Amino acid sequence: MSRSRKGKGTRRTTTPINVWCLPAEREELERLAETAGLSMSAYLRQVGTGYQPRSVVDYDQVAIMARANADLNRLGGLLKMWLTNEERLTPEQVTQLTKDIAAANELLKQAAKKIVRSKI
Structure with missing residues (x-):
């Protein structure tokens, strides 16, 4: 799927994908998402589609x-x-x-x- 959304509706009305991970892995993902200035969902979506998020300067x-x-x-x-x-x-x-x-x-x-x- 390209950067533009295909199909109808918003992301909230579509089916979510569950990811199983250990608590330490979740903490690391949350830290990386925060560092990139993204929500966990946006971070995982970008990484999963091959886009490398950039960190936000403090x-x-x-x-x-x-x-x-x-x-x-x-x-x-x-x-x-x-x-x-x-x-x-x-x-x-x-x-x-x-x-x-x-x-x-x-x-x-x-x-x-x-x-x-x-x-x-």
Whole structure:
């Protein structure tokens, strides 16, 4: 059957197909369907007809990455300013700045890992 529906009626008025699976398999199918942004029925229908669903990017993680990137740019600018100006930061300020850069970098890495795990 092609992408367009053949026959009359809606899918809800047609005969469903039952799939027997173990609870762990069902959980995995539900996770994959959610990752693709589809209902379980739509996911199984697409996979069964040879279409490979694409995952939906986790927009919350993208927003976190954007904020972390902005923080890294701001902190990098402060570090550059410190290196080029006559005014010098105290050693404590430099230590705190490098800690802030490391924390923002770690946040960026964690958000990227979550996005990569969310892909099929």
